[in-house]
Amino acid sequence: TGRRSLSRSISQSSTDSYSSVYSDSSEDESSPREKQQKTSKGLSDFCIKNIKQAEFGRREIEIAEQEMPALMVLRKRAEGEKPLAGAKVVGCTHITAQTAVLIETLSILGAQCRWAACNIYSTQNAVAAALAEGGISVFAWKGESEDDFWWCIDRCVNLLRTFKWRDMTHWIYKKYPSLFKRMKGIVEESVTGVHRLYQLSRAGKLCAPAMNVNDSVTKQKFDNLYCCRESILDGLKRTTDIMFGGKQVVVCGYGEVGKGCCAALKALGAIVYITEVDPICALQACMDGFRLVKLGEIIRQADMVITCTGNRNVVGKEHLDRMKNGCIVCNMGHSNTEIDVASLRAPELAWEHVRPLVDHVIWPDGKRIILLAEGRLLNLSCSTVPTFVLSITATTQALALIELFSAPEGRYKQDVYLLPKKMDEYVASLHLPTFDAHLTELTDEQAKYLGLNKHGPFKPSYYR
Amino acid sequence: TGRRSLSRSISQSSTDSYSSVYSDSSEDESSPREKQQKTSKGLSDFCIKNIKQAEFGRREIEIAEQEMPALMVLRKRAEGEKPLAGAKVVGCTHITAQTAVLIETLSILGAQCRWAACNIYSTQNAVAAALAEGGISVFAWKGESEDDFWWCIDRCVNLLRTFKWRDMTHWIYKKYPSLFKRMKGIVEESVTGVHRLYQLSRAGKLCAPAMNVNDSVTKQKFDNLYCCRESILDGLKRTTDIMFGGKQVVVCGYGEVGKGCCAALKALGAIVYITEVDPICALQACMDGFRLVKLGEIIRQADMVITCTGNRNVVGKEHLDRMKNGCIVCNMGHSNTEIDVASLRAPELAWEHVRPLVDHVIWPDGKRIILLAEGRLLNLSCSTVPTFVLSITATTQALALIELFSAPEGRYKQDVYLLPKKMDEYVASLHLPTFDAHLTELTDEQAKYLGLNKHGPFKPSYYR
Amino acid sequence: TGRRSLSRSISQSSTDSYSSVYSDSSEDESSPREKQQKTSKGLSDFCIKNIKQAEFGRREIEIAEQEMPALMVLRKRAEGEKPLAGAKVVGCTHITAQTAVLIETLSILGAQCRWAACNIYSTQNAVAAALAEGGISVFAWKGESEDDFWWCIDRCVNLLRTFKWRDMTHWIYKKYPSLFKRMKGIVEESVTGVHRLYQLSRAGKLCAPAMNVNDSVTKQKFDNLYCCRESILDGLKRTTDIMFGGKQVVVCGYGEVGKGCCAALKALGAIVYITEVDPICALQACMDGFRLVKLGEIIRQADMVITCTGNRNVVGKEHLDRMKNGCIVCNMGHSNTEIDVASLRAPELAWEHVRPLVDHVIWPDGKRIILLAEGRLLNLSCSTVPTFVLSITATTQALALIELFSAPEGRYKQDVYLLPKKMDEYVASLHLPTFDAHLTELTDEQAKYLGLNKHGPFKPSYYR
């Protein structure tokens, strides 16, 4: 218990928000699956931690709504006709205030929604409660077991037309093949989910049109770059209180995620080195003023190592062994495989849990490295992600659902589609008022000169 | 109590570290003045919240030591001779892990230390416990009353030679005039404290030499600029989770604090406007690429207003009335006078406490402004300040104490002195190894050419 | 003549390099078409200004070679086999030191080259002389008439297989249809040329495979962005000696060109406003920290207006009329249509030619605006463009030629192709050694995990 107390005390100085996210010791330990709960209106088709938290969750959702202006515009435009009237949507995403705004928007647009979590840790219980109280059939709580996870998805799926996201598609494909064939469409945002859809499509097993939202311009150019630029400093500060000025940082990978991280770190005075496998990104790193190195060459002098590759074992034991005392290691890439955390579970290494999501791994000679979030995603684990950026992706998803649901028979076949460029541009335009930004309109003469429609699309369809 | 629960729940999403700093509800409510406590060695000449927290506090101090390399070097150099042997030092500062490293360094250098807090809120109780357990006579706890505050200072002051800082000097001057006369020296870091010392000096009432650390190069050029650059984003993110990209920010004041804030905000994509009264700083703002405006001209379009002036009522009711819905208002300047918070206590305005240190003030028409830390210092209240930067100032203070204590009779008179430039340079050089930085040494020929001693000082004494 | 002398004298202070580029008064006035010239080896199949300038031109080419490392590597690799042996290549490009390095590389790779200029002003006569002396059949000089221009192209085209670039393709298509049918392939870099190729292709009139180099990653991501970032400041300084700090600049268009210009201008302390028609680029501008405005809203306070749109009449008479005295107007976009220069030829406006490529246009009330390069491309007209960046595009072109020439029968049909991603990556990798950059290689395990070949391509084919 000394250990635990220690971490609580220390966390007071800066990060116990995270301890609370994960421990939440004040709540009861019983499984939601065993509880009978009802909303104030007597509804019970949901399964969450505690319906009494609904009021708190509602507040969080209201705050998020202020930063998601485009969805609010969609709601307003739907006052007359409901573009999703009659649609049955099942979803599987993180359950946070931001996705709650999306889900409730779909509901206001006319859809009947059933929802599960895509991650066993990330559900905000109060938000789930507010959704349930609002009439959404949500099946999710923080700290689900693997078995709970699939149980929730299964409970979601019973009558539906359109649905979205990775694990759920997989589940239906495996377990409810006849249902799979009746679906009207799929909207998928995750890298892995999109990958599976293309596999299904190539194998001729895709039974409904699917929209690949992951590769839309608004996702690629905004979500990755700006989200990481906004959250990398925050995640590091909240966990380690580190000073950035003059620190030597190695960023592994110079894709959009890496570019976002590097821009922020350099701007605050860090000295950034890049590792890359792709010559195009490598040359961009050089032109942008970063030294391109192999990790082994620079590892001894690094104060921080940040992975952004989408690859695995980018930081291996051989690198961890050579890091200097106090080096911080963390991951901004797509999963917890980038750092070889397993190799740190060796018997000769001691682990000290110093703060929530912060571990010291101690070598026999006393050298410590500071591992954040056990190698999982730093920004999702240890910082907030700007709601406004999430709004861009959420709006894209909503529009993709509307498009699939309302498209005339035959426009979409059993294939994977990218969002029409015009829709990307519409999503972008809905977010401009936040900045009091004034778009210029082409004159007729200019549109003719450029060979474009005055109202877009302005980009070629292959633009990305 | 609905209100209170609400704020606790919401805070889980990002900032309840701060609620705990201020509420600390798990601890007992009894006054430390009424308790009898003893260290493990039986000492009892201290007054703190709870000696049992010493172990936790020790850990925080150890973490801070890693970022305060110069003080550790001083400790090592003092292994042979103790430059402060025989010195009796009383101090009055924030009681944090960082100041604990300073206090314990003074102790290791030979001083006998007694210490009180300079702020009724800022004491880290666990750190105070660790100091007491380590043998320092410390009188401080978080949440002192005004009466407690002076009582602690009074308990500190009984037998002393050298001492430091603002309120304590004042107390001694007023209450222990004969003691005041016997002091060997005063080291003062705060703006206000220095101001009073100059007043005493001009009035011929200063009885001991005083060292003005506030105006040393290392304080001015590092503490203000870099500290604020590092902490402004952190403070805003932890309290509001705001996205910086594209936000319109007004920074009032372009001194070192303002420069630090603006550099960080601009680097992360905010659009920054400056207000200034001083034409020199104003011209710097222009050359640095900021629009110089009067607050009234720009207030309607501001997403954030940050005060950094050291002045009062810079943001007045007339500005607050005209801010747009959702505007964030906070202070990075020297005290809680810069924003006219009092004017917001008007009966027609509602306050809603949404998160620790975050209040919504609501106008009759529903407009909300978001006030942080009730107008007190944002970075001290809502973020951490980089230990390394504090280390620079702390080392300067330690050297100033050594200089005053060990200077030969007559070197210093009853006046206020600036630290010799050479000592500033020594402090800086002690901090270079952290960056693995390699200083170039002048050749004899070059030193002669420049008319300088090879080992400095390199700056003229008037450099600042 | 007072006028002319004036401009010569003033130009001494900073820009008469440009006057010399365009006036070159020391040279004789006779037309190259009427002259009989021979190289030192007795060759005469060329038409240029003056073969005696060959030595000087050679020196410029040698300097350029140092910054075009990838082409030098291709030359070295061709020492054994000649990938273009037997190829007959006709080209139509700017004739500068940089393109000379490309042309001579093709020659060393085995091609027999004939070349004409794509612009009547841009030929460096000395470089053309060096090419001719080196055995290339070049037909180009600075200051060609329209008739000369087509005459040169016609002289180029007699026996050929592969060829490249815009006007020449057009000429052959129109004038030598049977030749057009015998071509082995076309490599095209210009926007306009690519546009025409797609038109031909859609009309079923394209008789040979064509490679669209303009839309390759290396062109889009490097040429436009970095070229403009490097040259915008240079072009403005050389013509106007303007200070950037604190200047209010409007950049019309936030595509790659605009992004490059804005990055440089902001970095040097200018306050930049953007106008855009495309919501996606507009949102990027906002997130990057620029105010998005309509030109009319901001025009009165602008110190500079820079067009980067590819559109026409973006800066119209109504804007020019409202600019303040001393406002600088210039174009970094694709042609001289962006600023309505014609409207400035109005009788009530006076023109004063103050320096080469710098005109003051004076309103009746005395207001002057400063027009650069008469609205033509600022960086091509008034600054140098970094050779290294040109090297990337030139290498891409050389590889495209090799691919088309050596591809097995049937790989390419009568269509327009994008360069295979792998070749883009190869071009990039050839440029990394300049930066002493070290690429990381995937392990077998990682390649398998990512589903990639260890040696690329790393990007999906649709990446751009």
Added chain:
Amino acid sequence: TGRRSLSRSISQSSTDSYSSVYSDSSEDESSPREKQQKTSKGLSDFCIKNIKQAEFGRREIEIAEQEMPALMVLRKRAEGEKPLAGAKVVGCTHITAQTAVLIETLSILGAQCRWAACNIYSTQNAVAAALAEGGISVFAWKGESEDDFWWCIDRCVNLLRTFKWRDMTHWIYKKYPSLFKRMKGIVEESVTGVHRLYQLSRAGKLCAPAMNVNDSVTKQKFDNLYCCRESILDGLKRTTDIMFGGKQVVVCGYGEVGKGCCAALKALGAIVYITEVDPICALQACMDGFRLVKLGEIIRQADMVITCTGNRNVVGKEHLDRMKNGCIVCNMGHSNTEIDVASLRAPELAWEHVRPLVDHVIWPDGKRIILLAEGRLLNLSCSTVPTFVLSITATTQALALIELFSAPEGRYKQDVYLLPKKMDEYVASLHLPTFDAHLTELTDEQAKYLGLNKHGPFKPSYYR
């Protein structure tokens, strides 16, 4: 002659502006001292190259006037009373369009001016002609011999009250001791000149009050930092057309000059390393995100080395020997001593003059380094310096002259003075309208709170 022709030809591509500055071959070779010249009004008390160039020079002066708003304001304010009426001012400065605006301002304020050049190369002949034509007794031309230099100064000095600048003070002190005693005041801007004044003062030999303008805030904070930030890129581009992205640059010295250079280079994508002797500047470099190294450690990988130290032999033969092929070496510091150019005149090294102000120095193994301006100041030699920044210093000088001339008897003794802070602030405020910048004014309440006069000075006198 092949050599010479070569350099002319090459220079056409980008820099023959400089050849013309230094060769000026069109002009006659006779010495101005032997010529008899008269202005159009018959005046002949001057000695310059060619009075016929006056019209061209006038135009350059008019252009400069537009960027020197503060001096124009002083002229306007002097329409009523002439604060320098009766003053006899002799000056010794660079003779450029910018100093011409200063000189003519002094004249308009009532002074009778006589002027000489402080540098044998830097005079703009046409500007000198315009000054002479305007009635100023100017003695200066480009390409003076050492003997000419002192002759010009001597011709300047015959009857005078107030005067300014380095060599001239020295000359009068040595040659006209009785005149020295009658002087009313001295205004000095150069580092060296100020140094000598303090020496004279300490030796008790200073006979008139002297104003040290070099150490005024407006000089230190603006002239050095912003001037270098604006001109470093320009100087490098005009001479070498180098691309900045990804280049490794060593900047020796991180004072204001070095800070300006580093800010610009880093902003354009260069990777910058710093060398420093002073720990305070060294620590700033670290915090600002630069690696602090010794020159010998990094020299092999440098693409450029730039000296900004004010010291001598900072780049020695041992460094030059180890540079890589193509390394660029240049100086932004105070004189031509920083690079050991003399060591490059060794017999085993060949020099090749490739462009005006650009030499290749070639080692026996073929390695070339590129030396700019033979180690003299890069920005004065090879780029323009922003007039607006010079305006700040020029205005300070004008105000210093007025102050010394009009101060009541006794205010200034035979000592060296710094400009009153209030005057610094006045200079700054005169430059704000250029940026359409709006200064905030203190309320009475605020001024009282701060203990300041509402109208300044706002800075303590020791602020710098």
